[in-house]
Amino acid sequence: MASAPPRPTPSLLYAVKRLELAIKSRLDEMLRDSGVTTPQYTALTVLQHKDGMTAAQLARDSFVTPQAMADLIGALDRRHLIRRSPNPANKRELLLYLTDEGRALLDAHAEAAAELEDRMISGLSPDQADTFRTALTLAWTTLRPARK
Amino acid sequence: MASAPPRPTPSLLYAVKRLELAIKSRLDEMLRDSGVTTPQYTALTVLQHKDGMTAAQLARDSFVTPQAMADLIGALDRRHLIRRSPNPANKRELLLYLTDEGRALLDAHAEAAAELEDRMISGLSPDQADTFRTALTLAWTTLRPARK
DNA sequence: AAGTATCATCAGGTTTCCTGTCAATGACTG
DNA sequence: CAGTCATTGACAGGAAACCTGATGATACTT
Numbered sequence: 001m002a003s004a005p006p007r008p009t010p011s012l013l014y015a016v017k018r019l020e021l022a023i024k025s026r027l028d029e030m031l032r033d034s035g036v037t038t039p040q041y042t043a044l045t046v047l048q049h050k051d052g053m054t055a056a057q058l059a060r061d062s063f064v065t066p067q068a069m070a071d072l073i074g075a076l077d078r079r080h081l082i083r084r085s086p087n088p089a090n091k092r093e094l095l096l097y098l099t100d101e102g103r104a105l106l107d108a109h110a111e112a113a114a115e116l117e118d119r120m121i122s123g124l125s126p127d128q129a130d131t132f133r134t135a136l137t138l139a140w141t142t143l144r145p146a147r148k
Numbered sequence: 149m150a151s152a153p154p155r156p157t158p159s160l161l162y163a164v165k166r167l168e169l170a171i172k173s174r175l176d177e178m179l180r181d182s183g184v185t186t187p188q189y190t191a192l193t194v195l196q197h198k199d200g201m202t203a204a205q206l207a208r209d210s211f212v213t214p215q216a217m218a219d220l221i222g223a224l225d226r227r228h229l230i231r232r233s234p235n236p237a238n239k240r241e242l243l244l245y246l247t248d249e250g251r252a253l254l255d256a257h258a259e260a261a262a263e264l265e266d267r268m269i270s271g272l273s274p275d276q277a278d279t280f281r282t283a284l285t286l287a288w289t290t291l292r293p294a295r296k
Numbered sequence: 297a298a299g300t301a302t303c304a305t306c307a308g309g310t311t312t313c314c315t316g317t318c319a320a321t322g323a324c325t326g
Numbered sequence: 327c328a329g330t331c332a333t334t335g336a337c338a339g340g341a342a343a344c345c346t347g348a349t350g351a352t353a354c355t356t
Contacts, residue, residue: 010194010197010285011193011261011265012265012268012269012280012281012284013171013175013190013193013261013264013265013268014190014193014194015281015284015285015288016164016167016168016171016284017168017171017172017190017210018209018210018211018288019164019168019284019287019288019291020164020165020167020168021210021211021212022211022287022288022291022292023161023164023165023291024165024211025211025212025291026291027161042161042162042165045159045161045162046158046162049158061166062165062166062169063166063169063170063172063173064169113159113161116161117159117160117161119290119291120160120161120287120290120291121160121283121287122290123286123287123289123290124283124286124287128279128282128283129283131276131279131280131283132160132279132280132283132284132287133160133163134276135269135272135276135277135279135280135283136160136163136164136167136280137158137163138271138272139167139170139268139269139271139272139280140163140166140167140170141271142267142268142270142271143167143170143171143173143174143267143268144170
């Protein structure tokens with residue numbers, strides 16, 4: 001009886017996870033005195049690019065449940081880093097916006113974050129880095145559940 | 149005064165995190181009735197490749213603190229999926245080994261995990277997949293603290 | 297022999313996730 | 327236009343995975 005074919009080491013699944021943990025570890029150091037956690041900071045950076053999202057959109061985008069995102073959003077709101085305002089066109093939606101304070105926090109760490117990102121791909125050629133970026137997004141897209 | 153140069157969207161940092169969350173979400177489904185969590189399962193797969201590690205090595209490899217790893221290891225031990233036995237050559241080390249039960253659990257999910265992994269890179273050419281794998285490991289290595 | 301680093305573990309705490317449930321709103325359909 | 331269904335945001339409750347800080351025992355270094 002044939003055993004399963006050998007799989008490369010380490011598995012891709014684990015390779016992604018351990019890189020994510022490595023990044024988290026570095027961001028934790030960077031944000032140690034900032035008053036926000038790494039997931040909170042990450043949510044802020046998403047909002048920076050897509051101001052006016054709803055928490056539900058953000059949750060889907062990040063692959064977490066709406067409840068998990070509500071925890072994050074709530075913490076950011078309490079710290080006045082974002083504000084929630086009702087969508088005039090859709091009464092049940094709350095749109096999320098960065099506050100000046102939130103923008104200031106992002107600015108304060110933008111340089112260090114950029115350096116971290118550059119360092120992460122410092123061993124790759126520009127072409128390889130490009131493929132890396134593409135692959136990360138493509139793999140994420142592939143794993144998304146189908147939405148009509 | 150010049151503002152910071154524009155950064156690609158989404159940031160690499162976020163791209164890694166959201167892919168990791170996507171994978172976690174799929175593994176959660178896969179493991180729903182198995183009695184182990186995704187992080188626990190992941191630790192088991194590492195042990196599968198490197199039987200006889202210590203918890204401290206595993207923690208460094210995974211970029212978490214020894215205490216965080218002790219939580220995971222303790223849960224796996226209580227479920228008899230691994231066993232800890234003292235290293236004869238070093239009395240303060242406890243070596244970790246998969247039990248038959250642990251191996252059985254891995255076998256039970258090996259196929260589904262392999263499919264998930266294949267699906268994840270199904271949009272990439274073999275060359276791209278190779279670059280992807282290399283980049284993940286290289287980036288992780290780059291972020292590791294220097295160790296003598 | 298003394299000092300330093302590493303291993304495992306205890307204690308205590310926070311955050312991030314989850315499942316389940318709910319009312320209100322909007323969209324679709326017969 | 328009434329009925330159904332999906333979606334949004336929220337509440338309650340709970341589990342897991344992380345963290346910092348500290349401790350005793352063992353190994354390594356000088």
